[in-house]
């Protein structure tokens with residue numbers, strides 16, 4: 001699969017989970033909320049992992065004119081990783097839980113918009129279909145090696 005299509009599919013999946021959180025935040029039980037946020041955490045950490053280990057380094061090396069996008073994206077991942085690490089240990093009945101999750105969602109939406117609207121089209125043009133399929137295969141295989149802990153992401157330390 002084309003790597004950019006794979007990443008956009010991931011974006012769509014997390015957006016569905018975000019919508020689910022927004023729809024149920026006032027009615028869900030703490031247990032349901034915890035389960036949903038756990039799914040969000042797992043999807044985001046896996047996605048950030050394959051971007052940081054495969055897609056971002058490839059873009060950096062092969063499309064150097066988008067360097068600023070790579071650097072900004074890593075900083076955005078950094079913020080998301082730390083928010084996720086706080087949410088991981090937070091009781092869903094804590095008064096900060098919904099607020100932190102909402103800020104997480106806002107951050108990720110902004111980040112996804114920049115990736116999809118500004119950066120990915122330039123990468124697509126520069127890399128071409130065959131290279132993107134190669135990256136897609138690598139990323140798809142790398143998903144099973146993703147860490148569970150958001151602070152194990154490279155961006156958490158950047």
Ligand SMILES: [Fe+2]
Pocket residue numbers: 048051073077111115
């Ligand atoms: Fe990203």
Ligand SMILES: [Fe+2]
Pocket residue numbers: 007011047051112115
């Ligand atoms: Fe992404």
